[in-house]
Amino acid sequence: MGYEAVLVQLLMALGLALIVGKAFEELFARIRYPPILGDLVAGVLLGTVFNIFPKGEAVDAFAWFGVTLLLFYAGLETRYGEFMKSIRRAGLVTIGEALAAFGLGTLVGLAMGYSLVSSLFLGTILEATSVSLTVRTLMDLGKLRSLEGTAILAIAVLDDISSLLTIAVVTSFALLHQIEIINAIQIAALALGFWVGVVLLFHKVNNRIVKFSRKLRITEPTLTVLLGIFALLAVTAKDFRVSPLIAAYAIGLAFSDARGIQQAVDKIKSMAVVFSTMFFVNSAARIDFLTALKPEYAVFYALMIAAAFAGKLLGGGLTSFIVGYSKWSALRIAAGLFPRAEFCIIAAVAGQSLGVIGPEAYFSAILIVLITNFAAPPLLKLVFSHGPPSALRSWKLISLKRKGVG
Amino acid sequence: MGYEAVLVQLLMALGLALIVGKAFEELFARIRYPPILGDLVAGVLLGTVFNIFPKGEAVDAFAWFGVTLLLFYAGLETRYGEFMKSIRRAGLVTIGEALAAFGLGTLVGLAMGYSLVSSLFLGTILEATSVSLTVRTLMDLGKLRSLEGTAILAIAVLDDISSLLTIAVVTSFALLHQIEIINAIQIAALALGFWVGVVLLFHKVNNRIVKFSRKLRITEPTLTVLLGIFALLAVTAKDFRVSPLIAAYAIGLAFSDARGIQQAVDKIKSMAVVFSTMFFVNSAARIDFLTALKPEYAVFYALMIAAAFAGKLLGGGLTSFIVGYSKWSALRIAAGLFPRAEFCIIAAVAGQSLGVIGPEAYFSAILIVLITNFAAPPLLKLVFSHGPPSALRSWKLISLKRKGVG
Numbered sequence A, B: 001m002g003y004e005a006v007l008v009q010l011l012m013a014l015g016l017a018l019i020v021g022k023a024f025e026e027l028f029a030r031i032r033y034p035p036i037l038g039d040l041v042a043g044v045l046l047g048t049v050f051n052i053f054p055k056g057e058a059v060d061a062f063a064w065f066g067v068t069l070l071l072f073y074a075g076l077e078t079r080y081g082e083f084m085k086s087i088r089r090a091g092l093v094t095i096g097e098a099l100a101a102f103g104l105g106t107l108v109g110l111a112m113g114y115s116l117v118s119s120l121f122l123g124t125i126l127e128a129t130s131v132s133l134t135v136r137t138l139m140d141l142g143k144l145r146s147l148e149g150t151a152i153l154a155i156a157v158l159d160d161i162s163s164l165l166t167i168a169v170v171t172s173f174a175l176l177h178q179i180e181i182i183n184a185i186q187i188a189a190l191a192l193g194f195w196v197g198v199v200l201l202f203h204k205v206n207n208r209i210v211k212f213s214r215k216l217r218i219t220e221p222t223l224t225v226l227l228g229i230f231a232l233l234a235v236t237a238k239d240f241r242v243s244p245l246i247a248a249y250a251i252g253l254a255f256s257d258a259r260g261i262q263q264a265v266d267k268i269k270s271m272a273v274v275f276s277t278m279f280f281v282n283s284a285a286r287i288d289f290l291t292a293l294k295p296e297y298a299v300f301y302a303l304m305i306a307a308a309f310a311g312k313l314l315g316g317g318l319t320s321f322i323v324g325y326s327k328w329s330a331l332r333i334a335a336g337l338f339p340r341a342e343f344c345i346i347a348a349v350a351g352q353s354l355g356v357i358g359p360e361a362y363f364s365a366i367l368i369v370l371i372t373n374f375a376a377p378p379l380l381k382l383v384f385s386h387g388p389p390s391a392l393r394s395w396k397l398i399s400l401k402r403k404g405v406g
Helices: A002-030 A036-049 A057-077 A080-111 A116-127 A131-141 A147-176 A181-213 A221-240 A244-255 A262-285 A295-323 A327-336 A342-353 A359-385 A396-403 B002-030 B036-049 B057-077 B080-111 B116-127 B131-141 B147-176 B181-213 B221-240 B244-255 B262-285 B295-323 B327-336 B342-353 B359-385 B396-402
Strands: none
Touching: A002 A036, A002 A057, A002 A262, A002 B057, A002 B221, A002 B244, A036 A131, A036 A262, A036 A359, A057 A131, A057 A221, A057 A244, A057 A262, A057 B002, A057 B057, A080 A116, A080 A147, A080 A244, A080 A295, A116 A147, A116 A295, A116 A342, A116 A359, A131 A147, A131 A262, A131 A359, A147 A181, A147 A244, A147 A327, A147 A342, A181 A221, A181 A244, A221 A244, A221 A262, A221 B002, A221 B262, A244 B002, A262 B221, A262 B262, A295 A327, A295 A359, A327 A359, A342 A359, B002 B036, B002 B057, B002 B262, B036 B131, B036 B262, B036 B359, B057 B131, B057 B221, B057 B244, B057 B262, B080 B116, B080 B147, B080 B244, B080 B295, B116 B147, B116 B295, B116 B342, B116 B359, B131 B147, B131 B262, B131 B359, B147 B181, B147 B244, B147 B327, B147 B342, B181 B221, B181 B244, B221 B244, B221 B262, B295 B327, B295 B359, B327 B359, B342 B359
16 A cells, blocks of 8 residues: 555645645735745745645655746747747856856855865855746746846756756866876766757757647647657756756747647646746755754855855856846846756755865755745836836847957 | 645546546547547556556545545435436346356356355346446446436445345355355445435435535535535444445435526536546556466456356346337446446455455456446447437336236
């Protein structure tokens, strides 16, 4: 009867997420706060205060499946043409904000007396953007397809690739005490090649695949084919050091302008909305407040948190402004890059497993995830509902440069 | 990075089920066989022949979640009024077919020289009907809402309750060497009370709940509320010794005639179709053919398999005919009761854990699950596509008896 225990565990987690999580979503929606905060509050209540949220491999897997599906849906909702138009500018912003966040984190480490290797890992913790919470918030605000929304998604995707590269490079530095440039370039090329390859290849054949699926006699043919490709490519991605979440976004993007998939996309949307709730409730339920909040680390935590915001604000905001976004759009983009989640934790776990950073660095990662996730939705709502509409400050800068005039 | 390993495992299982499972479904659909056989063939190929289907707690949990969702959907698709009309007749058929299957299994045990307690467990293995495969097959045939479909669902639901009772009674017999009537009655009353209570209570308030959900500001409110209630009640069910699957059916049934839920039901249907594929592929992938097919057990296996069919055919068919179904309808109902799955295995595991039956009994349960699942869909298709349409032989018998004339 082992199956029943694990099934009950999964149903319990889902039921609590859907009833309690959504009740708090409703509450926050009514007091005009982003609903996603409701999931996090519900998670903290269920996990820490009442301690009734089930823990287990199946719950975690399902939660991650939900958020992977959310990234797939985010890809499907992106406009392919606009994404491709924004990617040049996004690449420049990514370099700016990743360097700033990484640099500030490293500086905090050095200032607190950590070694260079440890400090580089602290920088790595601050680098990656967790796009999932921003996606949900922008979805709730109806801004997912805005100029800034598209830019944030593009930057966050490139950001994850750059973060994986940083983790790989810093790890090899920790192991060998020197940076292996060739190894790093190989890893980056492989990951980027896979990601771009998936997008371009499936974008080329997306209409043919959908047309083929419509000839099948099985129930829900298009939905089945889309989800099947999504699942298998997300699995294949790991051989190329690409996170399943980032791969899911690539496949969604590749199919985003395929004809005749709206019904399937609607169904993927409802699955993503329902199952990703479990991810957000689950992640908040796992926070161990008692251990994390030891007073001796207060200054370190405060500096890391400040650096987490400052890195993205300065790096992301300034670079966005420089590449041509208006002041408000640059601010919106920077705010969209605040949230951290899975990569922040991955970097911390990698550093800890190498013995390079201690548990306080891991706790700082948890705190950053918590605080950036609580702060980002209201901040996003604030900057998206105020100021002038989405705008590029000028196309001139880039186009002048391209012509060699600037 | 533990999350990634388990996520990849889950995505791999889902991807293989959706691509390979559905490819075989398509193949079987084209040669006019029930598509569900495709899932089982794909499962055997992926699990046993190529050994690439991932095993793990998360995969099992997700598979069981899929089939629980399928039962929820089956409940939603049942017509409440018709179910209630058919339940009196279904109750009589359940007593007939459960006694016949249980009796034949016990006889096989005694004939093969097993002790009385062991033989009673063999009978218990044969008793329960697995309604999920029949539901999928009837769905594919478009006969889920037919007279026989409604009867099969009602009988199978009562059958599971009677099987749980039998497991409880036989277990107490094995432990105490006497049957505790009072304990058995308590268990049965509790389970039945819960099941009937859920159906009646939620049926009474179903429109109010749906109306309430429509006032919420969250995305997908009705779907969320339905799935939330489904999940939490399926969890609560275990305290009343009701399987989550049976509870899921009860909740579906209670909401089946609620107004304004069609869109949510459509989404639940697509989730159920997609995720239950994983259940059927997964269950077929788990079969250990090498161990199960030892020659010395051949006669025992053959007798158990024969009894598995004969018990339902004689008990289910004859009793159905007696309570008023036509000859063809009785045959269809009996065929719908052939498949065994979870309860068959649960009974075997329970007996084995008590030391009352050996591994060969467990293997016979696996064989019965396999063979009844392969045989039932074509048999169902055969009996549903031939013969006269659904019919009650006569209403007289029952109504005459009720008036005290017969």
